């Protein structure tokens with residue numbers, strides 16, 4: 621790897637995380653987080669200066685071991701996420717736990733482990749939240765609650781770490797054309813029309829805008845809504 625700034629992007633094996641890795645790859649060395657080793661290797665081969673960082677974020681010991689190898693980090697993008705939807709009446713504890721485990725607990729723990737490395741670099745933490753983290757809809761309870769939770773996490777982290785030179789950005793995308801959205805629409809029983817949804821590259825563009833903003837600027841919250849397109 622070269623001496624360009626280093627970014628770790630979780631959820632980089634597909635969807636929004638893969639697009640973020642691509643968008644930052646002109647300016648940053650990238651560690652590609654995810655569990656699907658084949659997809660990570662394929663993306664690493666396409667990008668100029670990237671390598672896989674294959675870790676299951678719900679495996680605390682594995683995360684600690686992988687994070688221990690990083691002593692300076694300029695950018696941490698949390699894009700890994702799961703969406704287990706359902707009405708409250710039909711959502712058992714397991715469904716709430718599954719959302720909170722990856723969407724909140726793993727985000728907090730990975731950030732905690734990497735804080736010294738981020739502080740060393742006056743670094744930047746970006747959390748891919750969701751429109752559901754701003755306004756919760758019926759049928760989305762367990763996922764929306766996790767996104768409200770991770771919004772609180774980002775707000776608190778910003779308040780606590782701004783004095784240490786960190787920037788913290790929450791990005792709130794609407795429906796985006798990824799495998800996660802395909803599963804959501806399949807569950808809702810609707811027809812999947814990608815033209816109605818954001819492209820992952822557009823969400824990645826918002827992340828890049830925050831990361832590449834001048835050192836005097838701190839973009840704290842960015843909402844990106846889909847606009848019908850063909």
Ligand SMILES: NC(=O)c1ccc[n+]([C@@H]2O[C@H](COP(=O)([O-])OP(=O)(O)OC[C@H]3O[C@@H](n4cnc5c(N)ncnc54)[C@H](OP(=O)(O)O)[C@@H]3O)[C@@H](O)[C@H]2O)c1
Nearest residue numbers: 631633635636654655656676677700701750795796798800
């Ligand atoms: N798509 C949308 O409409 C939409 C809208 C708003 C917000 N978001 C948010 O955007 C983020 C990315 O979503 P997406 O649509 O790109 O989803 P996606 O296509 O389903 O990708 C999810 C990513 O998360 C990773 N991941 C999940 N569980 C993991 C675990 N235990 N350990 C490590 N990695 C894990 C997956 O990697 P592996 O399978 O390789 O582990 C994959 O790279 C999520 O936080 C989601 O909530 C999505």
